[in-house]
Amino acid sequence: MMAATKDLSRGDLKRYLEERALTLRRHCLEMIGRAKSGHPGGSLSAADIVAVLYFHHMRQDPKNPRDPDRDRFVLSKGHAAPVLYAALAENGYFPLQDLQGLRQLDSRLEGHPDMNKVSGVDITSGSLGQGLSAANGMALAGRIDGRDYRVYVLIGDGESQEGMIWEAAMFGAHHKLDRVTAFVDYNNLQIDGHVSDIVEVQPLKDKWRAFGWHVLEVDGHDVIAIEDALKEADMMHGKPTVILARTVKCKGVSFMENKADWHGKAPNDDELRQALAELSCVPEVGA
Amino acid sequence: MKATREAIPAVLIELAQRGADIVALDADLAKSTGLDKFAALYPDRFFDCGVAEQNMIGTANGLAAAGKTAFVGGFTVFTVGRAWDQLRNVTCYANLNVKICSSHAGISVGEDGATHQTFEDIALLRMLPTMKILVPADYWQAAEMLRAAAALEGPVFIRIGRPKVPFVYDESYRFELGQAEVLRPGEDVTLVACGITVKMALDAAEALAEDGISAEVINAATIKPLDEDTIIASAAKTGHVVTAEEHSVIGGLGGAVAEVLGENLPTPLRRVGLADRYGKSAPYEELFAFFGITADEIAAAAREML
Numbered sequence: 283m284m285a286a287t288k289d290l291s292r293g294d295l296k297r298y299l300e301e302r303a304l305t306l307r308r309h310c311l312e313m314i315g316r317a318k319s320g321h322p323g324g325s326l327s328a329a330d331i332v333a334v335l336y337f338h339h340m341r342q343d344p345k346n347p348r349d350p351d352r353d354r355f356v357l358s359k360g361h362a363a364p365v366l367y368a369a370l371a372e373n374g375y376f377p378l379q380d381l382q383g384l385r386q387l388d389s390r391l392e393g394h395p396d397m398n399k400v401s402g403v404d405i406t407s408g409s410l411g412q413g414l415s416a417a418n419g420m421a422l423a424g425r426i427d428g429r430d431y432r433v434y435v436l437i438g439d440g441e442s443q444e445g446m447i448w449e450a451a452m453f454g455a456h457h458k459l460d461r462v463t464a465f466v467d468y469n470n471l472q473i474d475g476h477v478s479d480i481v482e483v484q485p486l487k488d489k490w491r492a493f494g495w496h497v498l499e500v501d502g503h504d505v506i507a508i509e510d511a512l513k514e515a516d517m518m519h520g521k522p523t524v525i526l527a528r529t530v531k532c533k534g535v536s537f538m539e540n541k542a543d544w545h546g547k548a549p550n551d552d553e554l555r556q557a558l559a560e561l562s563c564v565p566e567v568g569a
Numbered sequence: 570m571k572a573t574r575e576a577i578p579a580v581l582i583e584l585a586q587r588g589a590d591i592v593a594l595d596a597d598l599a600k601s602t603g604l605d606k607f608a609a610l611y612p613d614r615f616f617d618c619g620v621a622e623q624n625m626i627g628t629a630n631g632l633a634a635a636g637k638t639a640f641v642g643g644f645t646v647f648t649v650g651r652a653w654d655q656l657r658n659v660t661c662y663a664n665l666n667v668k669i670c671s672s673h674a675g676i677s678v679g680e681d682g683a684t685h686q687t688f689e690d691i692a693l694l695r696m697l698p699t700m701k702i703l704v705p706a707d708y709w710q711a712a713e714m715l716r717a718a719a720a721l722e723g724p725v726f727i728r729i730g731r732p733k734v735p736f737v738y739d740e741s742y743r744f745e746l747g748q749a750e751v752l753r754p755g756e757d758v759t760l761v762a763c764g765i766t767v768k769m770a771l772d773a774a775e776a777l778a779e780d781g782i783s784a785e786v787i788n789a790a791t792i793k794p795l796d797e798d799t800i801i802a803s804a805a806k807t808g809h810v811v812t813a814e815e816h817s818v819i820g821g822l823g824g825a826v827a828e829v830l831g832e833n834l835p836t837p838l839r840r841v842g843l844a845d846r847y848g849k850s851a852p853y854e855e856l857f858a859f860f861g862i863t864a865d866e867i868a869a870a871a872r873e874m875l
Contacts, residue, residue, distance in 0.1 A: 350636065397634065397663050405634045409658035415624045416659070419631020419639075426592070426613060426637070446655075449624035457616075 287338045292506060295338065299505035302372070303333035307534050308561050309368035309381055315554035317385040320393065322538065323545040325365040327469045327502070327529040328436060334508045335434055336369035344374040347401045353431050354404040354420050358413020359438035359467065360394040361546070367391050367400065375402035411444025413437060414464060418450055421459045432461045432516065440472030442483045448493065454522045455494025462522040463515040464495075467502065469531040471542045490524045502527030535560050570733040573711035574672040577729065578603035580715035581640060581670075585611050589719055592632055594618055595642035596625045601731075602642035602672045622647045626655035626667070633665035638719055641667060645674040645728070649690045660724050661697040668718040669726040675815035676843065676860065677730050677765055682850035688843040692820025694726050695793055701746065702792040704728040704814075704822075706737045706767035710790060713744035721746065728764060732853055735768050737788070749796035751803070755785030758809040758871045761800060763789050763822050766813035766841070772864035777871055784871060789822055797829045804836040809874045811839045813867050815857070818842040839870035 287295060306329045314320035336342075340353040357366050364384060371378045376390075383389025390399040394408030405416045417435040424431050437447060454462055466486060470477045477483055490497045496518050500507040508527065515523035531545070532538035535557040538549070549557055584591050585607070592614045599605040599617055608615035618625035622643055629639035641648060648671035649656070660667045676686045694700045701721065705711035711729060718725040737752070752767070753774050762770035767788045774784035785803050789795065804810050810830065812823040823840030830836045843860055857863055 354635075356631075405631065406659050406663040409654055411623075412627045412630070412655060412659055415627025415655075416631035416634060419628040419633070420635040421631075422592075422616065422628070423632045423635030423637050446621075446623045446627060449618075449621040450627060453618060453621070453624055453628065 284338050295509070296506050299333050299337060302337040303330045303505065304534070304561055305372065306333055306365055306368045308558060310364040311535070311549060311554055311557050311561070313364045313367070313381050313384040314548045315551070316382060318548045319385050320364055320548055321361040321546045322549065323471065323531040324359055324362040324438060324467065326532045326534055328362050328467045329365050329533065330503045330505050331436060331465050331467065331508055331527055332365050332369050334505050334512065336373055339509060339512050340434065341431065342373070344402065347375055350427070351429055351431055354417070354433045356405055356413040356417045356433065356435040357395055357407050358435050359410065359441050360407030362436070363391070363393065363395045366395060366403070370400065370402040373402070376400070410438070410441040411446040414447055414450035414454065417462050417464070418454045418457070418459055421461045422457065424461060432463065434463050434465070436465045436467060439466055439468045439470060439477050439483055440480070442466060442486070443481050451490065451493040451495065458520045459522045460518050460520055463512065464522065464524040466524060466526050467529050468526055469529040471531040471540065471545065473542065473545045475542050486526055494521065496521045496523040497526065498523060499526045499528070502529035503533055570735055571708035572731065572733045573705045573708055573729045574601070574603060574731065576708055576711035576715055577642065577670050577672070578606035580712050581607045582610055584716070584719050585614065589638065590636065591638045591640060591719060592616065593640045593642065594625050594629050596620060596622045596647065598643050598672070601644070602670070604642045622652045623655050626652040626660060629667045630655065630659045630663070630665055633667050634663070638666040638668065640670050643671045644685060645671040645690050646685055646687045649687070649693055649726070653693055656724070657697055661699045664699045664723040666722070667724050669724070670715060670718070670729055672729045673731045674728045675730055675765065676848040676856050677732050677815055677853040679732070679853035679856060680850050683847040686848035688817040688848065689820065690728065691792055691816050691822065692824065695820060695825065699723050700793060701725045702728070704763035704790055704792055706764055706788055706790065707734055709736065709738040709740060709742045710744060713742055717744050717746055730765060734765055737767055737771070744790070747791045747794045747796055749799040750788045750790065751785060751799065752788055753784070753786040755783040755807065757783045757807055757875060758811065759785045759787060759803040759807045760811050760813065760867060760871065761787045761789050761822065761826055762813040763792060765815055766862065769862070769864040770813055770867055773867035773871065776864065776868045780872070782871065782875060792822055792825060795825050795829060797833070800826060800829055801833050804830055804834050809837050809871065811841060811867055811870045813841040813862065815862055816842055817845060819845055837874050839874060841867050841870055
């Protein structure tokens with residue numbers, strides 16, 4: 283847990299994390315707008331989850347990004363790279379200015395995260411379905427080494443159509459990997475439309491339960507609910523936890539919310555101006 | 570005679586005993602790879618992933634990202650074929666310490682037939698930028714390659730087979746990455762082989778010698794990075810090259826040698842291997858005869874050119 287936030291009251295923590303999430307959303311849209319390419323939908327829907335992890339919950343040291351005892355974060359839905367990059371830059375893993383290079387030739391910020399190029403990225407991702415297996419592997423390594431770090435992994439709901447997710451779900455429960463906590467960013471939208479229209483993933487809760495996981499459901503935009511779920515997951519023994527986070531694709535921008543078209547489309551200049559205006563009401567942290 | 574796969578448990582146990590930070594994974598084939606023997610001694614360092622090869626490679630990727638050197642077993646057709654995306658998009662792209670020591674590569678799998686044999690694994694992996702590809706000719710070479718894999722940085726594929734094969738080397742053999750080995754010097758034709766065909770090439774050279782043809786035999790045990798200098802130098806000397814492998818003639822050793830010679834020293838070339846077709850069920854010695862991967866075929870290809 284971050285030293286700077288651990289003594290905040292719930293009210294102050296809420297205001298702080300909401301401000302951080304708003305900042306991440308602004309970075310995402312600016313980066314994607316500048317690159318004229320990228321995935322705003324899943325970046326914005328996951329911003330609150332990522333904010334809670336990176337500005338409060340995870341044990342990390344940006345000055346020592348390869349600390350073997352650090353908590354790990356696996357962005358299984360690698361196309362949400364902008365929100366991860368923004369969180370890393372805001373934490374000081376690399377200069378904020380670098381965010382301007384997203385998807386450009388002279389930048390280390392690839393369209394999808396590369397662990398060898400970007401400080402703080404714990405594993406390369408982009409091909410969907412693979413992150414939960416990697417998280418399990420990291421947790422096994424920690425168990426062998428007697429380290430108590432935790433591994434957090436963010437999976438998309440569309441990504442849950444990948445069979446490998448369920449191979450890994452079986453494996454994680456079998457090995458009682460209680461240091462793994464998965465989030466499903468459940469916005470019910472994928473590139474081709476509603477998840478429920480393309481190939482239904484429901485009942486997700488029953489599926490994960492049947493696979494042997496402790497299942498929690500939260501509003502994925504309620505930072506305190508996310509933090510409470512994470513605390514509960516941290517207390518679980520003998521079972522990994524999945525947090526099904528109900529989210530809104532492109533959350534925070536009225537004209538982009540809940541539209542599959544904004545999965546992988548960049549806003550033009552006018553749209554970007556309007557979106558940033560909507561995201562400008564930053565509540566200041568209560569001192 | 571000893572199978573290359575018998576080196577897997579022997580060397581992994583040896584590495585663990587020496588304190589190497591290794592783990593091993595399999596996909597319900599630990600009895601075939603011998604990793605069950607490793608598991609018996611190091612149960613905390615072995616993970617049987619069940620019949621789920623994609624998750625096996627994915628889990629190995631996570632273990633490697635957290636600092637372990639992960640050896641993965643299974644059958645090559647599934648470990649490399651089914652989990653190719655996991656190898657491409659994470660293992661190799663991120664240059665992780667995942668060492669593929671799956672078994673049952675090639676058509677020497679035999680009776681299980683086309684679905685379980687491989688003729689494309691070298692081709693599939695040759696294209697991946699960080700991958701190193703090693704093909705052992707016998708047990709001793711396989712053992713050395715496994716040791717080398719543990720010491721190398723990044724992904725390595727060791728092409729290990731099912732059947733017992735004759736010895737080409739002895740216990741004193743030492744493997745050097747990227748070094749093709751001239752096992753028999755010659756003047757008239759170069760026979761480049763890897764794996765089970767190395768012994769065939771040596772036998773072919775013997776037969777050719779009886780006809781007064783001097784054949785140079787090269788074991789191209791490292792397919793990637795290929796020892797281009799040794800192959801070009803030999804081709805420059807003999808002017809004729811035959812490649813031999815239990816792999817498709819497309820994309821494997823023959824393909825690699827053709828690329829090198831085509832760009833550097835165009836030389837008449839014959840490729841002995843699987844002729845762009847699937848394998849089939851039969852005892853493997855019969856399969857080699859059926860598909861024309863034999864000492865006789867290698868010698869015949871050489872004679873045709875001279």
